[in-house]
Amino acid sequence: MAEIQPQKVYDVVVVGGGPAGLMASLCLTTYGFNILHIDERPHPTTAGRADGIQPRTIEVLRNIGGVSTAPVPGGPIVGQSLIGGGGVAKKVISQGVRVYEVAFWDPTATEKLARTSRAPSCPEFVDVVDNYTLLLHQGLIENAFLDEIQTRRTVLPEASPAPPNGLFRPYLLRNCRTLPTDASDPLSSTHPVECVIQHADSKVKHTIRSRYLLGCDGAKSIVRRCIAGGQVGDGEWQGKITMQGEATDIIWGVLDAxxxxxxxxxxxxxxxxxKSEGSIMIIxxxxxxxxxxxxxxTSKDGKVVSIARDQATQDICIARAKKIFEPFELEFGYxxxxxVYQIGQRIASQYTLDQRIILGGDATHTHSPQAGQGMNISMLDMYSLAWKLNLVMKGLGKPEILLPSYEHERRGVAEELLKFDGAYSRLFSGRGVDAKHLPGGVDAEKFIQMFKQNAFFTSGCGAIYFANELNALPGAGVLSGPHARAFNPPGIKLVAGQRFxxxxxxxxxxxxxxxxxxxxxMNGAFRIHLFVGDLRKTKPALDGFAAFVDSPASFFNRHRSPTGVRSSIVDGPGTVMNHTEDPPNAHIVNPFFTFLTIVGTHWYExxxxxxxSPLRLYRSQVYGDALFDRRVPEAGTNAPLHHKFGVDMQKGAIVVVRPDSYVGAIVELNEDGWLGLNDYFAGFLEVREPGKTGKAKF
Amino acid sequence: MAEIQPQKVYDVVVVGGGPAGLMASLCLTTYGFNILHIDERPHPTTAGRADGIQPRTIEVLRNIGGVSTAPVPGGPIVGQSLIGGGGVAKKVISQGVRVYEVAFWDPTATEKLARTSRAPSCPEFVDVVDNYTLLLHQGLIENAFLDEIQTRRTVLPEASPAPPNGLFRPYLLRNCRTLPTDASDPLSSTHPVECVIQHADSKVKHTIRSRYLLGCDGAKSIVRRCIAGGQVGDGEWQGKITMQGEATDIIWGVLDAxxxxxxxxxxxxxxxxxKSEGSIMIIxxxxxxxxxxxxxxTSKDGKVVSIARDQATQDICIARAKKIFEPFELEFGYxxxxxVYQIGQRIASQYTLDQRIILGGDATHTHSPQAGQGMNISMLDMYSLAWKLNLVMKGLGKPEILLPSYEHERRGVAEELLKFDGAYSRLFSGRGVDAKHLPGGVDAEKFIQMFKQNAFFTSGCGAIYFANELNALPGAGVLSGPHARAFNPPGIKLVAGQRFxxxxxxxxxxxxxxxxxxxxxMNGAFRIHLFVGDLRKTKPALDGFAAFVDSPASFFNRHRSPTGVRSSIVDGPGTVMNHTEDPPNAHIVNPFFTFLTIVGTHWYExxxxxxxSPLRLYRSQVYGDALFDRRVPEAGTNAPLHHKFGVDMQKGAIVVVRPDSYVGAIVELNEDGWLGLNDYFAGFLEVREPGKTGKAKF
Incomplete structure (x- = not known):
């Protein structure tokens, strides 16, 4: 069978088949786009490399879910959710091991090596379901993504031909650029990105056009080099994008055994x-x-020095490990x-030059692997970019707002990581040699303290976004608008720019x-949560909101896809109820918004x-709040979630959760609140003539 | 490819490929036996039939787990647990829907039909993880079993050739009998059961010898007919085994739509x-x-009568349903x-005549399907029988004690079910016709009350076994033995004969x-739980127990398989730690016992x-008890499980859990206690000369 050849035109080209590129492919496939995904390696990773999945990443993978393509008796069900397969989360959870606890071992006054402290991997105060780090080698993670991408491709309405899992390999990126608008090139206004790719074996080249190109090709990114230019040629030290930061001469060996x-x-x-042989981390x-x-x-002339990188062999690594483990026995098998790696932290000066060719993952930030963050932050870069691209490519999002917000939000997280990682890895390396020899060489106590303080961040749950059009925090435009006072009601404990x-x-x-x-x-929709509190008190406000949603002036009716496309291949309301009032086809509604109504009054009442209506038409998204939560035991079964979130039972609140499950805005459940939401959405979504789409149609 | 033919000799023949037969096959395969499994149907169930899996059954399926056969880098790991695959539980949970709540609808003074009450499907007081009924059609359940059986067959040391999933189909049982011991027939002492099976299409017959034969072939069991004899020929009304009970003329239609x-x-x-059109249950x-x-x-001469069975068509069923649903609209699609079925409750007068050919499932009890119990109790029949057969066939269990205990325990549950089902289904049918016309016709209130009262039983968690050699309750032999006072210490809340x-x-x-x-x-081992309480107080007792276990006189050393076989293909200690103290091979220990040590003192201390030792050699089965449990909030994180189980922190306790996760015995953590355990195990296990196997060898 002849090898499948790439097409000439795609929505998006994704370069790189590691975790970042796979996340981009999985998300963009879910949003229904036609993508070209290439990787220069002939196979997925077979061993080692990144291995830690943090709690927030597991939460995200669970939210991406699994698509089931099992046949349904009686034929397909209109509007049935496709969700139901195993998905990436279930696959990696079943294959990995869990770390709940971290132990710190140090020399003490009496013992050569003793456990001096313990800490939960994910501290108790972090409210997350999977409160552990999941460990498995990168290849298993990649394969879980590849399987799920393959499944989702089978339900894509118009998937272009591709090898299994949609991944063309081994293919090298030879060049990429954004072409100027040119009347003689009709694609130049819609698909301005041109790239040249080459099959690594046959050497056959293809020139591809696309709307966007994502550089997920790692620390030595070719995409970055192509757009950055510069004399050195690797794009790192000169050119339009430089990698800023520093490296140390501290050499570490990594071993899976x-x-x-x-x-x-x-x-x-x-x-x-x-005491004097250096440090080890085991996982x-x-x-x-x-x-x-x-x-x-090693020791040289009585001084402790790093082993030269080219002399850092596996045998030396094993010998060092045995030495550091003393007095414990340590025998290596398979x-x-x-x-081998060298500790350093660097971040790209820019993630993109033109919002068409966009970098992410290791192509934008590199650091030491010990904190187990790299793969997580890289995957979440693409998870964060994909839903914004979805809105923009479907004509609903303002590109000039949404696309720059990607770098704004993700650079903040990367900078936080680099700051932590720099201090952390130096502190960790600083022990074992005389503290005075290395900057930052400090005692174990400080290191342990630092580890614990940063656990919120390293769990991934502490990745916080700052005020912008998407995060209605002080400093954001809507908070100086006419309905500013409705935002962030007193007592509320959810925070815009933080995870739900x-x-x-x-x-x-x-x-x-x-x-x-x-x-x-994850289906590309904004999740509008109506926390209704005491329904007897808030019913008029709820009715007001529902009438507003139905009105032509509401965000729901003003922001619609001009081409009427779905927000994703995963349908809106989770389960079809086959109620006579159900929407005949969930896609006729505005799939970029979905409503969840949570009532504080006991649901028996x-x-x-x-x-x-229309809130109750989302029948499967109406909830009672009466399940005990150990984090608010005092609430018992009386609206514990309202209690935990700090929602006033007498007033209720509206919580907008972005498609990436970050809180976007919280407003009061009153007219000021919903007009505030209109302002919020108008900040980054295009307004369409309401007449063109009419009333919400269910 | 020529069809695979059955062999001539097996350990066990299982007749019937429904849920009971599949459970038998899955368990016996796990225990490493060579079985012949036949079913007269050419395919698994394609739709309908039994569809409800109760909480206790889910718990059991989770405990059976999933075997993973994925290759491991670096080659197989000595003693590695095979557990890790999806298993039956995960498959059915991912495919089914959940019922957490039941609603009762009745005519009221003002409304033709109104919700008059609600009840949790599994009441809050039932302490079970999966607190719902899982619903999916029987074929999906059968397929989940077949997949797991297939996986386990691939790790069987000597699996005899068989079609996929180990199931020969379509094969009919033509005859079966137990042959007398005969010097000229060397198999007669070990494999006295003979059966004749016939391929349904080719008509080729095979005569098979086996140690046991299990009749899981349903209400019209051929196995039962073969051993019961009798004039009528169907073995139901005459012969050595009769089906006792009664049927009604109440006809019900069942429809999945x-x-x-x-x-x-x-x-x-x-x-x-x-009010006057009869009753409906929907799921x-x-x-x-x-x-x-x-x-x-229907109405006849002004009186309400059941429709004749041969006139009960799908159209009539749909018409009745629409009528009963009034005033609600109800439109049927696919x-x-x-x-159609007729309500009745019947139970076999005996489950076996000779403890060689043994019946279970629908072959021993039939009832109405509405309570969603049949498939559950049938599967659990075989789950309960299999571990006893395992002990007996491996020369460790006393057949004269263990085999009769199967009927003793499971008949008790079946009788409870029939009692409940008879009252329940009559009560439910009794409405709609004039209460006076049918015995037991009562009002909705009584029916709802009855439903709620029986929810503990219908969840499966209330299936209680009575005192016998396996359940150290008052009335059991050990409770009048020399160490009787050590059993069931004061305050203990676990109960022998009930689930752990x-x-x-x-x-x-x-x-x-x-x-x-x-x-x-589930690996055929008894799980000896050491609840240690306050380790500072109980350390001497724990040391005493450990020394006792190591002594030749302990149950651990007295009851060993004479052939040295494993208890199952699933290894003992769950995870190999690669600690230098680890047993080099878990199978050299006595695999029919495993130790779990749960300490009340915080595990940081x-x-x-x-x-x-030897308790700590089960490194992966040493636990700290410091996780909040909402059922004992007052304990906080201070040994909540000790608190919940009523274990005295100053004294500790030993809890023996049988291989089917029923509590077998609870004793004090002192010499009386462990000598009591010796008595307990000697009640149903063969004593081997300790000299023959020596000290516990790790």
Whole structure:
């Protein structure tokens, strides 16, 4: 069978088949785009590399869900959610091992090595369902993505031919650029990006046109070099984009191996400082492997120096590890992977030059692997970019607002990471050599303190976005607009620019106990949560909101896709109820918004019919709030989620959650509130003539 | 390819490929036996039939777990647990829908039909993780079993050739009998059961010898007919085994269909009584189907009578359903399945005549399907029998005690079910016709009350076994033995003969937060739980127990398989730690016992090395008890599980959980206690000369 050849035109070209590129491919496929995904490697990663998935990333993967393509008896169900397959989350969870606890080992006055402290990997105060770090090698993660992409491609309305999993490999990027608008080139206004790719074996080249190109091709990004130019040629030190930051001469070895030991915490993540032999971090891994990060140093003329990179062999790494582990026995067996790295932190001066060719992942930030952050932040870069591209490419989002917000939000997180990682990795390396020899060489106590302080951030749950058009925080435009006072009602504990906190509720349509944050899967829609509080008190306000939504002036009717496309291949309301009032086809509504109504009054005391239309037409998204939450035990079963979120039961509140499950805006449940929401959405969405689409049609 | 032919000799022949037969095959395969499994149907069920999996059954399926055969880098790991695949539980959970709540609809003074009450499907007081009924059609359940059986067959040391999933179909059982011991027939002492099976298409017959034969071939069991004999020929009314009980003339139709309705609770389990048109039960199902149980009756000469069975068509069923649903609209679409049944309750007078050919499932008890119990109890029959057969066939169990205990325990549950079902189904049918016309015709209030009272039983968690050799309750032999006073210490809330209550603990070897009841997967071993309480107080007792276990006189050393076989293909200690102290091969220990040590003192305050050997050699089964449990909020994180189970922190306790996760015995943690355990195990296990196997060898 002849190898499948790339087409000439795509919506988006994704360069790189690592975690960032796979996340881009998975999200953009879910949003229904035709993408060209290339990777220069002939196969997925076979061992080692990145291996830690943090709690927030698991939450995101759960929200991406799994698409099921199993045949349904009686034929397809109109509007049926496609969600139901295993998905990336379930696959990686079933294959990985979990780290709940970290142990710190140091020399003490009496012992050569002793456990001096412990800490939860994800501290108790972080309200997250999967409160652990998941460990498995990068190839298993990549394969879970590839499987899910393959499944989703089969339900794409018009998937262009591609090899399995949609990934063309081995293909090299040879060049890419954005062409100027040119009347003789009709594609130049819609698909201005041109790239040249080449099959690594056959050497056949293809010139491709696309609307966007995403550079997910790692620390030595060719995409970055292509757009940055510069004399050195690798685009790192000169050119339009430079990698800013610094490297150290501290060399570490990384090893995935099976061992036999009498060290009691071999199944924990351990941060081990020896008295004079350097430091080690160990992490338990799938298949009974252990990952070792071994500081590689030696003595020279009585001084401690790093081993030269080209002399850092696996044998030296093992010998150093045994030495640092003393007095514990440590016997190495099968070695799955070995590598060497140099500690450094660098960030690209710009993520994009023209908002057409856009970088992310390791192409924009590199740092030491020890904090287990790189893969997570890289994946989430693309997760964050994809929904904005979705809105823009479907004619609904303002590109001049949404696209720059990607760098604004993700650079903030990357900078926070680099700051932490620089201090953390130097502190960790600083032990073992005389503290005075290295800047930042400090004692174990400070290191442990730092680890604990940063656990909120390293869990991924502390990645906070600042005020902009998407995050209605002080400093954002809407907070100086006419309805500013409706934003962030007093007492509210949710914060715009932060992730939506989890909570369990009862889905009234079927009585199921569900996790509210996972009810709407990633489908490109804004999730408008009506926290209704005491329905007897708030009914008039709720009716007012419902009437507003139905009015031509509402955000719901002003911001519609001009081409009427779906927001994603994953349908809106989660489950079709086959109620006579159900929308005949969920796509006729405005799929870029969905409504969830959470009532504080016990759900035995009211009916879905008491909720005004159109809110109640989202029948499967009406909830009772009466499930005990151990974080607010004092609330018992009396609206614990309202309590946890700080929603006034007498007044209610509206919480807008962005398609990436970040809180975008919180307003009062009153006219000021919903007019405020109109301002909020108008800040980054195009306004369409209401007459063109008419009233909300269900 | 020529069709695979059955062999001549097997350990066990299983007749019937429904849920009971599949459970038998899955368990016996797990225990490593060579079985012949036949079914007369050419394919698994394609639609309809049984569809409800109860909470206790889900718990059992989770405990059976999933075997993973994925290759491991670096080659197989000695002693690695095979557990890790999806398993039956995960497959059915991902495919089914959940019922958490039941709604009762009745005529009222003002409304033709109104919701008069609600009840949780599984009441709050039932302490179970999956607190819902799972609904999906029987074929999906069968397929999940078949997949898992297939996976497990690939790791069987000596699996005899068989078609996929180990199931020979379509094969009919033509005859079966137990042959007398005969010197000229060397198999007669070991494999006395002979059966003749016939391929349904080719008509080729095979005569098979086996040690046991299990009749899981349903209400019209051929196995039962073969052993019962009798004149009528169907073995039901005459012969050595009779089906005792009664039938009614009440006819019901069952329908799986897609509907459109304005009935608000269409996604709930609803029990609907109309004023004069009869009753309906609806249950939500996978793929947006709804199951309808429709009472089929009509008026004749002004009197209400049941429709004759041969006139009960799908159209009539639909017409009745629409009538009963009035005033709500109910429009039928695709119909997936339709059937008719007559309410009755019958139970076999004996489950076996010779403890060689043994019946279970529908072959021993039939009843109405409405309570959603049949498939559950049938599967659990075989789950309960299999581990006893395992002990007996491996020369460890006393057949004269263990085999009769199967009928003793399971008949008790079946009788309870029939009692409940008889009253329940008559009560439910009794409405709609004049209460006076039918015995037991009562009002809705009584029916609702009855439903709620029986929810503990219908969840499966209330299936209680009575005192016998396996359940150290008052009345059991050990409770009048020399160490009787050590059993069931004061305050203890666990009960022998009842399921082990769930609880979350921290696995100290790796800090993982786990569910204690799922830590040891079904592997044929007794799970000896050491609840240690305050380790500072109980350390001497714990040391004493450990020394006792190591002594030749302990149950651990007295009851060993004479052939040294494994207890199952699933290994003992869940995770290999690669600690230098780890047993080199878990199978050299006595795999029929495993030890779990749960310490009440916070696990930060002690080390695994403080636990005496051999208990600490089960490194991955040492736990800290410091995770909040909402059922004992007053305990906070101070040994909540000890608190919940009523274990005295100053004294500790030993809890023996049988291989089917029923509590077998609870004793004090002192010499009386462990000598009591010796008596307990000697009651049903063969004593081997300790000299023959020596000390516990790790």
């Amino acid at each position: 099976r061992v036999k030991t009498n060290f009691p915490d071999i199944k924990y993540k351990c941060l081990i400082h020896s 338990p891994r799938e298949a009974n492997l252990v990952r070792f990060y071994v500081q590689l140093q 070695v799955d992977w070995f590598s 906190i989890p909570g369990r509720v009862t889905r009234v349509a079927d009585g199921n106990q569900v996790r509210l944050q996972q009810e709407v899967k 009211w009916e879905i019919n008491d909720i005004p | 897609r509907v459109k309705t304005n009935f608000p609770d269409i996604k709930y389990k609803c029990l609907i009584h109309s 939500p199902r996978e793929a947006n189907l709804v199951r309808f149980y429709v009472q089929l009756q 119909v997936d399945w339709f059937s 209550i769930p609880g979350r603990v921290t696995r100290v070897a790796d800090g993982n937060q786990v569910r204690l009841q799922q830590e040891v997967k 002690w080390e695994i090395n403080d636990i005496p």
